[in-house]
Amino acid sequence: MSDGYRVVQWATGNIGTKALREVIAHPRLDLAGLYVRSAAKEGRDAGELAGGEPTGVLATRDVEEILALGADCVLYMPLACDFDEVCRILASGANIVTTRGEFHRPEALDPALRARIEAACAHGGTSIHSTGSSPGFITEALPIVLTSLQRRLDGLVIDEFADLSRRDSPALLFDVMGFGRPPAEIGEARLSHGKTSFGPSLAVLTDALGLPLDTIEASGEVAVTPETVEIAAGTLAAGTVAAQRMIVTGLRGGAPVVTFRANWYCATALEPGWDLGSTGWRVRVDGDAPLDVTIGFPVPLNGLGAVTPGYTANRAVNAIPHVCAAAPGIRTSVDLPQITAFLG
Structure with missing residues (x-):
């Protein structure tokens, strides 16, 4: 692997801004460019947008300007995936690490779209990899390590817990997620969208274990508070x-x-009652070497908003050298070596 990589940050939402900050600070990464969609951010210094000192790199909305930079890698983190953009970036010679979930498993893509992306990779000699905390770390990287102790797997259950009681985001909780509504108003689509967002990532794991899935099912349930809660x-x-x-x-x-x-x-007082853990993850492996692993986030609930973007952004930043060194194509967690952070 090289001692240095020229990186473009693509988009500056919560995750993108954290990634931008870490690229600027990383001793082996050089910020080559910054792509934004907002006119209000265009022309502003990347360091300013990241909450730090000026870098001399100015944000642009010009895709051609970004592609002309000849960067080694683009950290692609927009709100929605534009496959035309992705193909242009890859064909230009820049690898992509993305927190978008569309690329966890090539087989999950529409065959024609997959062929387009792989052709762009072949043309540019580049690779693309989806990662993050969830899906990503908790559905692929950690289970792959835990199952390395097994010679028989009877089942694996991953629980993710998020206590949102101290999150001061009314639009997200009430308008988007539907908390505070009657149960009948929570649509099936909201509770079953995990088949698309998590299913491919779980299939990467089971494929690697030689246990390909026949089907993936998705469902959901809700619980109510028996009394008014602030x-x-x-x-x-x-x-x-x-x-x-x-x-x-x-x-x-x-x-x-x-x-x-x-x-x-x-809230934790619910009808029906649920067995809830603190914010974090619990992974239970039922096999010939059973495991029960709990990972907590040791951060006050009202401080989680400032910390949680790092769980997703940092893994993407750390993946850059591995993706740049990979063979061209859509690369999964199984294709890449263990992602190791350079913290020097």
């Missing part, structure tokens, strides 16, 4: 949704092999 974002009236659970299960031979459950909650 949270940072506002009020949850008695009888309204105070917890949501999204469930994704991969089956083989009619039996579950791997299950991912996202448990989001704003």
Whole structure:
């Protein structure tokens, strides 16, 4: 691997801004460019947008300007994926590390789209890799390590817990996620979207273990608060949704092999009662070497908003050298070596 990589940051939302900050500070990465969609950010110094000192790199909305930089890698982190953009970047000779979930498993892509992306990779001699904390670290990287102790796997269950009671984001919790509404107003689509967002990542794991899935099923459930509760974002009236659970299960031979459950909650006194953990993850491996691993986030609930972008952005930044060194194509967690952070 090289001692230095020229990197473009593409988009500056919560995750993108954290990634930008870490690229600027990284001893082996040089910020080559910054792409933004907002006219208000265009022309501003990347360091200013990252909350630090000036870098001399100015944000642009000109895609051609970015492609002409000849960067080694683009950290692609927009709100929505533009496959035309992705193909142009790859064909230009720049690798991509992205926190978008579309590229975890090549087989999950539409065949024609996959062919386009792989052709762009071949033309540019580049690779693209999707990663992050969830999906990514908790659905691929960590389970691959834990199952390295097994010679038989009877089942693997990943629980993600998020206590949102101190998150002061009314628009997100009430308008987008539907907390505080009657249970009947939480649509099936909201609770079952994990088949698309997490299913491919779970299949990467089971494919690697030689246990390819027959089907992936997705469902969900909600629980209500029996009494009115005040949270940072506002009020949850008695009888309204105070917890949501999204469930994704991969089956083989009619039996579950791997299950991912996202448990989001704003109260712990619920009807029906749920077994909830603190914010973080729990991974249980049922095999000939059983394991039960709990990973907590040791941060006050009202400080999580400042910390959690790093769980996703940092892994993407750390993946840059490995993706730049990879063979051209859509590269999965199994294709790449263990992602190791350089902290010197």
